[in-house]
Amino acid sequence: MKYLTLITLFFSVMLMAQVEEDSELFLQMKQLDSVVFEVGxxxxxxxxxxxxxxDDFEFYHDIGGIQNKAEFIAAMKKNICGNPxxxxxxxxxxxxxEVFPLSANNELYGAxxxxxxxxxxxxxxxENKKTGYAKFTSYWELQNNEWKLKRTFSFDHRAAH
Incomplete structure (x- = not known):
């Protein structure tokens, strides 16, 4: 029984492994990341x-706190785009x-x-000067065959060295 549990755990982890960088899902996430950051x-x-x-988007920031969709967009307008x-x-x-697929009953529902x-x-x-560093984790949900950003965690913010 103990070995069966270990084998099941091993295969569960294998199924949830990150996708390859040349996979369709990874390339979709990279393109969506570009829309949020390069364009936005x-x-x-x-x-x-x-x-x-x-509509129920939530942004969790280790310094700025929690924002809903309206607050997030308003903060971007003011703090990122507000000073020409x-x-x-x-x-x-x-x-x-890294990208990790989320499935239920072999059906992709998120990443x-x-x-x-x-x-x-x-x-x-x-000259363009590096000012900071951070990590992020985002939950993307597939809604009506379209990717939507539902949750983002932005953390471990540090000044540049």
């Missing part, structure tokens, strides 16, 4: 990002992103995306 955060075009968020003299950017750390990113600031034409 870096270019301050928040409409595509807002469209990806579920300061250009904030986020870059995904190459090789840090966990996690990774690490760095933040940069360019003020008044100065």
């Amino acid at each position: 955060f870096n270019q301050c075009n928040l409409s595509p990002t807002e469209a990806l968020l579920t 003299k300061t250009n904030l950017t986020r870059k995904l750390i190459k090789g840090s992103m 966990i995306q996690r990774g690490e990113h760095e933040f940069y600031r360019q003020a008044d034409g100065q």
Whole structure:
């Protein structure tokens, strides 16, 4: 019985392993990450990002607290896009992103995306300077064959070295 439990646990972990970087799911998550961060955060075009968020979206930040969808978008407008003299950017750390599929009865219903990113600031034409680092974990849900961002955890924020 003990060995059967170990074998079952082993195969359960194998089924929940992260997907390969060239898999369709990984590439979809990478593209969605780009919409949230490259388009939304870096270019301050928040409409595509807002469209990806579920109505009950929640953002958990280890410094800023908890925000719902409206609060998250308002904070992005004010804190990230609100000062035209300061250009904030986020870059995904190459090789840090992992994607884990979530299935029920062999049916894909969601994915966990996690990774690490760095933040940069360019003020008044100065050189782009790395200012920070953080980790993130996001829960994406498949709703009517469309990926929607439902929960995001942003944590382990540190100043750049």
